[in-house]
Amino acid sequence: MKNRLSAFVITVLVGLAVGSVLFAQGRGGGGGVAQPARTAAPVDLTGYWVAVVSEDWRHRMATPKKGDFESLTLTAEGSRVANAWDLAKDDAAGLQCKAFGVGGIIRQPGRLHITWQDDNTLKMEFDAGTQTRILNFDRTKQATGEKTWQGHSIAQWENPPGGGRGAAPVRAQLGNSTGPIAPGGGGRGQRGGPALASSLTQGGSLKVVTTNFREGYLRKNGVPYSETATITEYFHRLPSEPNEDTWLLVITTIEDPKYLNGAYYTSTQFKLERDGSKWAPTPCKTAPPPK
Amino acid sequence: MLRVGLRALFLVLVISTPAFSQLNIVGEWAGRYHEDQGDRVPGDVNGDFTGVPINEAGRRYAESWDVRRVNLLEHQCQPYNLAHIYRGPLQFRIWEEKHPATQEIIAYKIFIGTYMQSRTIWMDGRPHPPAHAPHTFMGFSTGKWNGDILTVRTTHIKKEFYRRSGIPSSDLTTVVEHYIRHGNLLSHVMIITDPVYLSEPYVNSQEFGLMDRGNQNWLYNCEYKMEVPMDQTKVPHFLPGANPVQDEWAKKFGLPLAGVWGGAESTYPEYMTKLAANTPATTLRSGPALPPRPNEVHTEVEAVHVQGNVYMLVGAGANIAVQIGDEGVLVVDTGVATMREKVLAAIRKLSTKPIRWMINTSADADHTSGNETVSQAGQTLNGNPADIIAHEGVLARMTELNRPITERPLNTYFEDGRDFSFNGEAIFLYHFDGHTNGDSIVYFRGSDVLVAGDIFLTTTFPVLDLPAGGSVDGLLAGLNKMLQITVPKWLQDGGTYVIPGHGRISDEADVVEFRDMVYIVRDRIQDMVKRGMTLEQVKAARPTLDYDGRYGVESATKFVETVYKLLSEKK
Numbered sequence: 001m002k003n004r005l006s007a008f009v010i011t012v013l014v015g016l017a018v019g020s021v022l023f024a025q026g027r028g029g030g031g032g033v034a035q036p037a038r039t040a041a042p043v044d045l046t047g048y049w050v051a052v053v054s055e056d057w058r059h060r061m062a063t064p065k066k067g068d069f070e071s072l073t074l075t076a077e078g079s080r081v082a083n084a085w086d087l088a089k090d091d092a093a094g095l096q097c098k099a100f101g102v103g104g105i106i107r108q109p110g111r112l113h114i115t116w117q118d119d120n121t122l123k124m125e126f127d128a129g130t131q132t133r134i135l136n137f138d139r140t141k142q143a144t145g146e147k148t149w150q151g152h153s154i155a156q157w158e159n160p161p162g163g164g165r166g167a168a169p170v171r172a173q174l175g176n177s178t179g180p181i182a183p184g185g186g187g188r189g190q191r192g193g194p195a196l197a198s199s200l201t202q203g204g205s206l207k208v209v210t211t212n213f214r215e216g217y218l219r220k221n222g223v224p225y226s227e228t229a230t231i232t233e234y235f236h237r238l239p240s241e242p243n244e245d246t247w248l249l250v251i252t253t254i255e256d257p258k259y260l261n262g263a264y265y266t267s268t269q270f271k272l273e274r275d276g277s278k279w280a281p282t283p284c285k286t287a288p289p290p291k
Numbered sequence: 292m293l294r295v296g297l298r299a300l301f302l303v304l305v306i307s308t309p310a311f312s313q314l315n316i317v318g319e320w321a322g323r324y325h326e327d328q329g330d331r332v333p334g335d336v337n338g339d340f341t342g343v344p345i346n347e348a349g350r351r352y353a354e355s356w357d358v359r360r361v362n363l364l365e366h367q368c369q370p371y372n373l374a375h376i377y378r379g380p381l382q383f384r385i386w387e388e389k390h391p392a393t394q395e396i397i398a399y400k401i402f403i404g405t406y407m408q409s410r411t412i413w414m415d416g417r418p419h420p421p422a423h424a425p426h427t428f429m430g431f432s433t434g435k436w437n438g439d440i441l442t443v444r445t446t447h448i449k450k451e452f453y454r455r456s457g458i459p460s461s462d463l464t465t466v467v468e469h470y471i472r473h474g475n476l477l478s479h480v481m482i483i484t485d486p487v488y489l490s491e492p493y494v495n496s497q498e499f500g501l502m503d504r505g506n507q508n509w510l511y512n513c514e515y516k517m518e519v520p521m522d523q524t525k526v527p528h529f530l531p532g533a534n535p536v537q538d539e540w541a542k543k544f545g546l547p548l549a550g551v552w553g554g555a556e557s558t559y560p561e562y563m564t565k566l567a568a569n570t571p572a573t574t575l576r577s578g579p580a581l582p583p584r585p586n587e588v589h590t591e592v593e594a595v596h597v598q599g600n601v602y603m604l605v606g607a608g609a610n611i612a613v614q615i616g617d618e619g620v621l622v623v624d625t626g627v628a629t630m631r632e633k634v635l636a637a638i639r640k641l642s643t644k645p646i647r648w649m650i651n652t653s654a655d656a657d658h659t660s661g662n663e664t665v666s667q668a669g670q671t672l673n674g675n676p677a678d679i680i681a682h683e684g685v686l687a688r689m690t691e692l693n694r695p696i697t698e699r700p701l702n703t704y705f706e707d708g709r710d711f712s713f714n715g716e717a718i719f720l721y722h723f724d725g726h727t728n729g730d731s732i733v734y735f736r737g738s739d740v741l742v743a744g745d746i747f748l749t750t751t752f753p754v755l756d757l758p759a760g761g762s763v764d765g766l767l768a769g770l771n772k773m774l775q776i777t778v779p780k781w782l783q784d785g786g787t788y789v790i791p792g793h794g795r796i797s798d799e800a801d802v803v804e805f806r807d808m809v810y811i812v813r814d815r816i817q818d819m820v821k822r823g824m825t826l827e828q829v830k831a832a833r834p835t836l837d838y839d840g841r842y843g844v845e846s847a848t849k850f851v852e853t854v855y856k857l858l859s860e861k862k
Contacts, residue, residue, distance in 0.1 A: 042438070053558045054495050055326045057341035058544055061563055065545070071328030108558035128560065160438030203438010205471075238469050239437045241482055241492065249496060251471070251478050265323050265479050267496035278561070287567055290545025 031220055036119035037137035042159045042204025043237045045122070048279060049112040049248050049270035056266075060107055062290040063087075063220040072223055076112050078259030085222025087288055097284035100129030100147040101216030103225040106233070106250050111279055122155060122206075130285040143212035145226060151213025158234070160203030206235040218254070218264065220286045229256035246272040312376040314439055316399070319478050319674050320499035321382040322682045325496075327390075332380050338457040338540035339549075343458050344493075344555035347575045349488035350835035353552075354534050355811060356457025361526035365727050365774055365803040368513035369783055370406030372428045372451035374460045374483050381405040382508070394644040399434060399441075404509045407782055420444050422585060423595060423605050425796040427784040441470040445568035449549055449784075450458050450804050452484075453493065456540070461487035461800070461841055462749075463581075486581050490555045492847055499532045524771045526810040530818055531832070570571035581840060584750060587657075587793060592637040597796055598788050599738025601713055602641055607634045608657035611791050612742045614735055616714025619647040620669070622677075623733050623742045623790075625661030634661045635668055645670045647715060650720065651681040651700050652744025652792065653727050654688035654759065660720065662698040680709075684729025689760050726753065726792075728760025732769060734776055741776055747805055749794025752812075752842045752844045752850035755857070761841050763813050777802060808838050813854055820858045829855055 034040075053060050059070070066085055074082060090098060100108060110128025119125040133255040135155040143152035210231045218225050225231075234251040241247070248270040254262045303471055324332050330339055340353060360366055369749040371379055385397050401410040412434040430448035430829030434441055435842060444468075450462040462482070467478040480496040483489065499779035529535075530539035541551040550557050550566045554575040557566075594613070595604050606610035607626030614621040620642050626634050630840035636647065646669025651659050662679060669677025681700035689699045707719045718735025721729050733742040745754060747770040777787040789797040815834040824832070833839070835847040 024568075049370060051560060053343070053492055054493060055340040057558070058546060061550070061566055062544075062546055062556070067733075071325045080758075101433070106753075109563055116722065142759065158439075203440050205439070234471075234473055236440065236471055239442055240482065241467060243484070243492065245482075245492065247480075247482070247494065249471070249478065249480055251473065251476070251498075253476070265325050265476065265498040267326075267480070267498060269480070269494045273492075280561075287563075 019041055025095075031226075034195045036156065037155070038116050038119045040157055040159075041208070044189050045206060045235055045237055045248065046114045046116065047074065048273040048276045049114070050109070050273050050278065052110050052269050052271050053109050056107070059219050060109055062154050063287050065289045066221055068221060069223055072218070072264065073258070073261040073263055074223070075092055077257055078256075079225060081224045081259065082222050084155075087286060090222075096286065097129055097131070097149050098215070098222075099217040099220045099286050100126070100131050100284045101225075102133065102151045102153075102213045103216050103229065103231055103254055104218050104220075105129065105131055105133075105150070106252060107219075107266065110282075111273070111276075112248075112270055113276060113279065127279055127281045130281040131284075135142060135206075147214045151210045151231075153208050153210040155206055155208045158207050160206045176187075208235070221289060224259050225254055225256050227260040228258060229254055229260075248272070288289075299808055311550040314436075314443060314472070316472055316477060317385050317387055319382065319502040321502050322380060322628075322796045323476075323498040323500055324380070327378070327499065330456075331378050331497075332454050333636055336454060336540065337536040338551065338553040339539055340458055341454045341546075341550075342558055343453055344558060345552070345575065346487050346488060346490040346554065346840075348837045348840050349458055349564070350554070350575060351531065351833075352459045352488065353457040353640045354531065354537055355528045355837065356534075357527040357529050358455075358457070358633055360807070362519065362521060363523055363526065363803070364515050364517070365799055367515050369451070369800060370408055370428045371431050372460060372464075373432075373445055373448050374464055374466050374493075375408075375451055375477055376403060376405060376408060376429075376452055377481065378453075378495065378795065379405055382502065383499075384509075402509070405511065406513075407509070407511045412441075419444075423795045424605070424800060425785070425788065426801070428800075430466070439471065441468075443468040443470070445604060449800050459488050459837075461485050463487055463841070477501070482529050486721060490575065505803070506753075512814060514836075525805045526814075528807075528811045528814070531834075541846075546630070550705070558580060564766055581843075585845065587750075588630060592626075592630060592633045593632055594637050594641055595796070597738075597740050597790060599735065599740060600716065601738045601740040602737050603790050604637050606630065606633060607661070609655065609745070609792050610790050610794075612733070612740070613638055614641040614714055614716075614718075615644065616716075616739070617644075618714045619644045621648040621650070621713055621718070622646060623650045624652055624658040625649065625665045627855075628660035629658050631661035631664040635664055638665065646677045647671060647681040649677050650702075650733055650742075651685050652731050652733065652742065653681060653729055654681075654745075655695075655727075655745065655756075658792070659685075659689070659694075659698060662700075663695060666697065678772065680720070682720075682729040683723075684760060685731075686729075688727065688729055721769075721772055723772070724760055724762040724765035725755075725769040726761055726766065727756045728751060728762070728765075730765075730769060732773060739778075739787045739789065741773060741787055743773060743792060743802075745792035745801055746770060747773060747789060747791045747797070749791050749797060749801065749805075750842070751793070751846035752838070752845070753809060754849065755853040757853055757856065761853065763857055767806065767809055767813070769800060772805060772811065773802050774799065783812065812838070812850070813858070816851065816854050817858050820855065826852065826855050845861070 067083055105126050108128040110126055113125040115123050120137040124133040133150045133153060135153045137155050139154055215227050216225055232253045236249040237248040238249055250268045252266050253263050303846050317485040323772050330336055331826045375641050381403055383401050388400055389391040390397050396414045398414055399412040406430050410429045412432040426447045428449050432443050432445040434443040445466045448464050450588045451460055452458055453460050464485040467482045471478045478496060481738050483493040516828035539549050547569045549687035587608055592606045595603045600614045600616050602613045609624055611626055612623040612779050645793055649666055666676040666679055680702045683703040683705045686700050686703050710719045716735055719734040720731045728747055730744050746766055753766055758851045777788040778800045785798055789802055791797055819829045830851055839847050
């Protein structure tokens with residue numbers, strides 16, 4: 001009896017331990033790359049996406065006047081730098097791409113083309129400013145060399161709860177619920193079940209943390225972010241709309257104690273396009289603000 | 292026993308595995324205003340139409356918008372609707388309602404501090420209400436988890452605005468929301484479809500931070516105030532082309548007006564070229580075609596409880612109201628001839644007590660063709676068929692049309708109003724020359740339900756029957772009287788319910804929008820008549836443009852023609 005009891009306790013503990021490991025991997029938290037990122041993708045982000053500028057229109061479609069920092073709380077140093085903005089001087093110094101760096105590019109009106117460069121690298125091209133970001137799923141790839149406008153990005157999938165691709169969503173409740181999917185739920189594949197639909201749109205997101213970038217502009221009128229800022233992004237493909245529109249939401253958090261008092265949050269919407277027929281790369285160029 | 296205990300412990304451990312925080316949206320959340328802050332917080336908005344895919348109708352409405360309109364008492368305490376409320380300064384609380392036996396989430400509940408609005412997001416798969424159900428500022432919501440995204444669909448939303456600059460959102464708006472959580476940040480996406488005022492879906496998103504410490508600022512107390520004496524029957528608005536502040540925002544930021552009100556086209560990257568070139572004209576896109584107006588004559592008649600003792604019968608042409616109680620049954624209007632037996636059957640299902648009284652709100656065939664059937668099935672205390680009450684104009688019109696004597700109201704009144712008591716509540720009739728010269732509105736004071744007849748519709752522009760003595764001024768008088776009678780509940784939904792001649796159950800907010808529309812369109816046509824414009828010129832100027840998508844182009848044409856005729860004759 002005692003032996004059977006011990007065996008049962010050991011089984012429980014092992015089960016919990018295994019569950020915890022699987023749980024961590026299910027959230028993309030495992031070290032290294034267990035399987036190719038392309039295979040593990042819980043959501044398909046590839047394609048041509050167009051920015052729909054329905055928010056901050058005057059800051060994004062046009063160049064705001066110098067000193068217009070609406071909605072941003074800058075430090076004294078941030079204000080000083082922003083107030084010293086001189087577009088002509090930037091252009092003369094070859095710094096036209098300061099508004100097209102990793103901290104500002106997502107807010108530029110333009111198109112986004114996302115492809116797999118290889119099984120563990122997503123390539124994100126922007127026609128605005130003809131910029132390219134490389135999103136590495138392989139964490140062993142360290143940033144090297146000089147800082148660049150787009151910096152060095154490490155990506156990881158944030159799988160939907162209940163497991164990633166190949167795992168059935170687990171319900172939050174007991175019984176044959178049609179309710180929400182369970183928090184936790186046992187980790188990737190633990191409960192088995194049929195694979196998700198091939199469209200891969202049932203939740204899950206891409207988390208990207210970028211470092212090793214050059215100082216740039218949050219806005220076209222010289223509102224700065226520093227090289228020491230922390231930039232974290234989440235890319236979500238939203239469930240398709242009744243009119244068949246498909247949206248990509250990019251949630252960006254920029255923390256930059258040098259120039260910003262507090263975190264700066266934005267969420268930017270892109271709509272999926274059928275093809276690249278409207279893809280129109282342009283050089284980094286900022287129009288002068290209205291007089 | 293020990294084994295049972297351990298198994299139970301195992302189950303508890305498994306079930307209580309820590310939840311992923313991304314999925315728990317419960318908590319108190321406060322807005323972060325890093326996008327569109329100028330519009331969302333201080334409200335620096337005169338003439339700011341940027342980023343919204345408005346169509347021509349939306350632009351016309353916004354151009355006509357005079358902010359003094361909110362001085363009218365009926366508008367003063369109106370909250371933002373769902374499509375707008377997350378765009379203002381706000382905090383909200385989310386909690387779950389779970390089934391006690393299964394612990395399934397039945398609903399998410401949301402309390403929004405701004406205007407103290409409450410929402411329920413039903414997660415149990417229930418359907419949305421039918422088209423004739425009343426609308427509310429927060430609408431009716433159902434939700435579904437898509438992985439770690441909570442997707443919510445809301446219909447039955449009241450008309451309001453997308454911006455304080457007067458960009459309207461119609462009551463045909465549908466909102467799809469997505470809730471996404473990362474740590475203590477909740478992102479909220481809205482994709483808004485509005486066939487009346489938008490040419491394509493309007494997408495926006497906003498961030499909310501989890502509140503560590505409860506903020507006490509949850510109360511909103513709105514009291515009506517008349518700060519400046521003003522005639523409450525006059526609706527402030529600007530005639531087309533006469534808005535003195537429409538370019539205020541564009542000038543302030545040095546932007547071309549064409550871009551500022553450019554609609555959907557201006558939200559795409561290629562518009563930057565036009566903006567740089569200051570291209571003056573932008574053609575606003577039209578929206579998708581409106582769904583066809585549903586047939587009002589169904590195969591069956593449905594009884595819908597409105598409030599108190601009053602029910603609405605739908606499916607027999609014009610709406611029918613039925614009041615039931617200990618003393619018997621009272622019926623307001625009786626529908627089309629083909630449905631009269633089904634109308635009677637529906638009444639009998641509600642009550643088997645005798646039908647004592649009937650009221651006709653006008654002489655129209657779609658309101659009165661069941662008169663004989665219903666009347667003959669009823670009985671007054673004296674043993675006669677149920678008495679039909681109406682303004683004398685109804686009798687005159689029916690006589691003129693040679694309607695059978697058994698269909699005619701023989702208990703008529705000629706005074707401005709009449710009142711009597713039945714089933715323990717006071718009933719008031721008020722006469723107006725509106726749709727015809729014999730219109731009555733009927734108010735059930737105890738049930739707090741107002742039956743409008745064709746003075747108020749939610750399906751078309753008003754129909755002014757000129758041969759039957761219709762009058763636009765009389766119609767406005769009737770609508771203003773209705774606004775005097777109706778009182779919304781504290782947070783502006785419900786209170787007095789209104790059964791329109793055609794369309795869905797409404798309340799004061801719906802009536803005031805309809806009144807404002809009639810007033811504004813009349814004013815525009817009046818101005819054109821004064822300027823000597825012909826009917827063809829008036830039609831070409833599209834004085835109903837901002838409402839055509841809501842009430843239909845066909846009925847707009849007739850409305851413009853009749854109002855023009857009336858106002859030209861007055862001139």
